[in-house]
Amino acid sequence: MGFSAPLPAVFRDQFLSNAKGRTVTRNIGLELYAQKDVAQWRWPISVGALISYDRFKLRDAANALRQTDAFYVAPRAAIRIPVLHSRVFFEPALGLAVRLWEKDRAAQPTRAIAPLSFLTIGVPLHD
Numbered sequence: 001m002g003f004s005a006p007l008p009a010v011f012r013d014q015f016l017s018n019a020k021g022r023t024v025t026r027n028i029g030l031e032l033y034a035q036k037d038v039a040q041w042r043w044p045i046s047v048g049a050l051i052s053y054d055r056f057k058l059r060d061a062a063n064a065l066r067q068t069d070a071f072y073v074a075p076r077a078a079i080r081i082p083v084l085h086s087r088v089f090f091e092p093a094l095g096l097a098v099r100l101w102e103k104d105r106a107a108q109p110t111r112a113i114a115p116l117s118f119l120t121i122g123v124p125l126h127d
Contacts, residue, residue, distance in 0.1 A: 004028045007056070015097075016056065016068075017109040025065075026057040035078065044080045049073060052097070056110070070110040071101040076118065093118040 007015075007024035016024070035048025052072045059065055076095030083089060095116040102110050 001031045001033070002029070003031075012058075014114050015054075015070075015110055016058075017111055019058070021061040022058045022066075024056055024058045027054060028057070029054040035076070037080075041079070043082065046078045046080065047076070048078070049075045050095070067104065068110060069103040070099050072097045072099055074098065074116055076116070078118070078120075087123050089122055089124070091118075091120040091122065093120070 005027060007027040011027075012019050012022070012024045016022070029052055031050050031052040033048060033050045035046045037044045037046045039045040050073070052074065053069070054072065055067060055069045057065065057067050074095045074097040076093045078091050078093030081090045081092075095118065097114045097116050099110055099112050099114075
């Protein structure tokens with residue numbers, strides 16, 4: 001998955017240390033997900049991980065443009081909930097992003113560990 005979007009303050013504070021007064025004008029990222037169903041409770045339970053390369057472009061209080069890059073791995077656990085006997089499903093998940101690498105820490109340090117929540121809405125490609 002690839003993305004490019006502004007980062008709201010609540011997520012800014014989740015990923016960046018001491019970022020008050022800074023605006024993340026753009027969070028650009030590439031992520032690769034993998035997961036495996038490991039149990040069947042009422043619905044399938046899965047575990048997996050994602051790897052993510054993120055670039056944070058931000059403006060500081062003096063309106064100077066700064067940039068920092070980070071590489072994360074994030075283990076996660078999810079439960080797949082079908083929607084009204086259709087093929088559509090919701091999949092809430094929880095994970096923990098662990099920073100493995102960071103470039104330009106002086107521009108804006110990223111947090112070493114950050115909790116993550118996910119919500120996927122999807123349709124399986126096969127049974």
